[in-house]
C-alpha cells in the first residue's frame with residue numbers, strides 16, 4: 059500500500075511547505091507482518107555512529123560512494139536519516155541545491171568562508187558582520203594569507219568598486235548585526251558574479267520565511283538555526299544552503315573539519331520549522347509596534363530597524379523582504395550607569411541575555427564601539443538590542459513603559475537631591 063504523496067499538489071505556498079519539508083525520507087519504517095507500513099507525521103530521530111552493512115558486497119558498494127553523496131549509508135558523522143530530513147527541508151526552503159548542517163551558526167559561517175576563500179585571496183566582509191565572524195576573519199583568515207577588508211557600503215556600486223582581481227568572496231549580512239542595514243542583495247550578487255566573485259550571506263535575521271538569498275543570486279546562505287528555526291532557546295545549530303557551484307567545496311571543507319550536528323538538535327530544528335511561519339508573523343508584528351513606540355519616547359534617541367523609514371536599506375527591505383522579524387536596536391539617551399541600571403533591572407517581561415529567536419523577549423546592552431552607525435548618533439548613549447518574543451504585545455509595551463518611567467523617577471530624584 060502506498061501512502062498519499064506529501065508533494066502531490068502544485069508548488070505549495072510557504073506555510074504549507076513548512077508543514078511538509080523533510081518528511082519524504084526514503085528511510086521510512088518497513089512493512090510490519092500484516093503488510094501495513096505506518097506513516098508517521100514526523101521523520102524518525104535516528105542516532106548513530108556505526109551503520110551496519112548486510113554483506114561484503116553491500117559494504118564494498120557503499121565504500122565506493124563519496125560519503126557526502128550518500129551520507130546516511132556511511133558513518134554517523136556524515137549524517138543519519140534525521141540529518142537528511144533537516145538538510146533536505148532547509149534546501150527546499152532556501153531554494154538551494156543542497157544544505158549542510160553545522161554544530162553552530164558560527165561554524166556554518168566560518169567553514170563557508172574557509173571553503174570559498176583560498177589562502178592568499180582578498181575577502182570583502184560587511185563591517186556590520188556578526189562580531190565572532192569578524193574575529194575569525196581578522197585572526198584566522200589572515201593567518202592563511204588572506205587579505206580581509208571590511209566595508210560599510212550596502213549598494214552594488216560601492217561594493218563593486220572595492221572588488222580586486224584577487225577577490226574571492228564578498229560576505230554580506232543583511233540586515234547587519236546590531237544596526238540592521240539592509241543590502242541591495244540582488245544587484246550586489248550580479249556585480250560580484252560578473253567579476254567571478256562568490257557571495258556568502260548571513261540570513262539569520264530573516265530566515266527563508268522572509269528572504270531566500272539564493273533566489274537573488276547569493277551562492278551560500280548561512281544562518282544560525284539556533285535562533286528562529288529552533289525557536290525555543292534550547293539548542294545550538296547552524297546551516298549553510300548552497301547552490302550547485304559551491305555545495306561540493308563547502309561540503310568538502312565541512313568533512314575535513316569533522317563538522318556535524320547532533321540528531322537531537324536537528325530534530326528540534328525540524329520541529330521548529332513547522333511553526334516558523336506563524337511565529338515569524340507574531341515576532342515581526344510585535345517588533346514593528348515596539349520600534350514605532352520606542353521611536354516616539356523622549357528617552358530614545360534613535361531606532362535602528364529596517365522597518366523605519368529613513369533607515370539605511372529601508373527601500374531594499376521593502377523591495378526584497380516579505381516582512382520583519384523580531385530583532386532591532388535602539389539608543390537610549392546618555393544617562394549615568396545607575397539610571398541605566400534602573401531601566402534594565404525594572405524589566406519583567408524582557409530578560410537580559412544573548413541570542414534571540416526564542417519565545418521569550420530579550421534585551422541586551424551592546425558595546426557601541428562595535429558599530430560604525432553609532433558614530434552618527436550625536437552624543438553617544440547606550441545601544442540596546444531588543445528581540446520581541448511571543449508574549450502579548452500589550453504586556454511588552456507596558457513593561458518597556460514602566461522601565462523607561464523608572465529611569466525618569468531616578469534621574470529627577472538625583473536632581474532634587476543635588477538641589478537640596
Ligand SMILES: *Cc1c(COP(=O)(O)O)cnc(C)c1O
Nearest residue numbers: 162163164188260262282284295
Ligand atoms: C547568533 C548568530 C550567529 C552564530 O550562531 P550560533 O548558532 O550562536 O553559533 C551568526 N550570525 C548571526 C547573525 C547571529 O545572530
